[in-house]
Amino acid sequence: METVFIAGSIAISRLDQRVKDRISKAVSSGLSVAVGDADGADTSIQQHLASIKAEHVTVYCSGDRPRNNVGDWTVEHVYPDAEPGTRAYFTAKDVKMAEVANYGLMIWDAKSTGTLSNVIELLKAKKASVVFVNKAKTFVNVKDGHALETLLANMSDVAKAKAEKKMGLSSKVAAFNQPQFAL
Numbered sequence: 001m002e003t004v005f006i007a008g009s010i011a012i013s014r015l016d017q018r019v020k021d022r023i024s025k026a027v028s029s030g031l032s033v034a035v036g037d038a039d040g041a042d043t044s045i046q047q048h049l050a051s052i053k054a055e056h057v058t059v060y061c062s063g064d065r066p067r068n069n070v071g072d073w074t075v076e077h078v079y080p081d082a083e084p085g086t087r088a089y090f091t092a093k094d095v096k097m098a099e100v101a102n103y104g105l106m107i108w109d110a111k112s113t114g115t116l117s118n119v120i121e122l123l124k125a126k127k128a129s130v131v132f133v134n135k136a137k138t139f140v141n142v143k144d145g146h147a148l149e150t151l152l153a154n155m156s157d158v159a160k161a162k163a164e165k166k167m168g169l170s171s172k173v174a175a176f177n178q179p180q181f182a183l
Contacts, residue, residue, distance in 0.1 A: 001030065003101045004032075004034070004104065006034070006104075007097070007105075007106055007118050008107030008132075009040060009109040009115045010112065010114070011040060011109050011111070012041040015044050015045065015107065022130070023045065023105065031102075031103075035049070035097075036060055037068050041107050049070070050071040057071060058073060058076050059073050060076045060097050061077060061078065062089050063078075064077065076096070078096050080093075087114075094114065099125070104118060106130070107131075107132045107134060108133055111159040113167050123143075123144070123145075128141065145173065145176030
């Protein structure tokens, strides 16, 4: 069974109807869902999954207990080496979801480096994602470096500067736009 990794910015607590429709379509087409346990978008995604009685859902959490598991679904525990409560600690579960997923569906506030990191992790693994840019109310398909740049055009200069400081955004983008040579 193919899996879709669905996640979004913690600042987003209400899902646009078009996002709910995409989630419902993914479930009705037989995809299993990997979702995180954070507040914000993760919890809203879980609430929608529960409302449509989705069965093939796995909630990923860092450590022993998920922060949220609305549908009492199967839990995949990730035990990172990072200090509990740190960004690296919670990011480990996202990296794992990107590994197990075939596709991504992200709901992004055009600021969150966590959601942007998920798109980049999927892209590094040559997996496409569909990103709903919440403020623009539009979907962007991200399957290569050019599409990633199109997505980043939704960010303000301030958000880009923060992403540069937090995650070295420009070097990540450059890596997708440089040809890879086989020896």
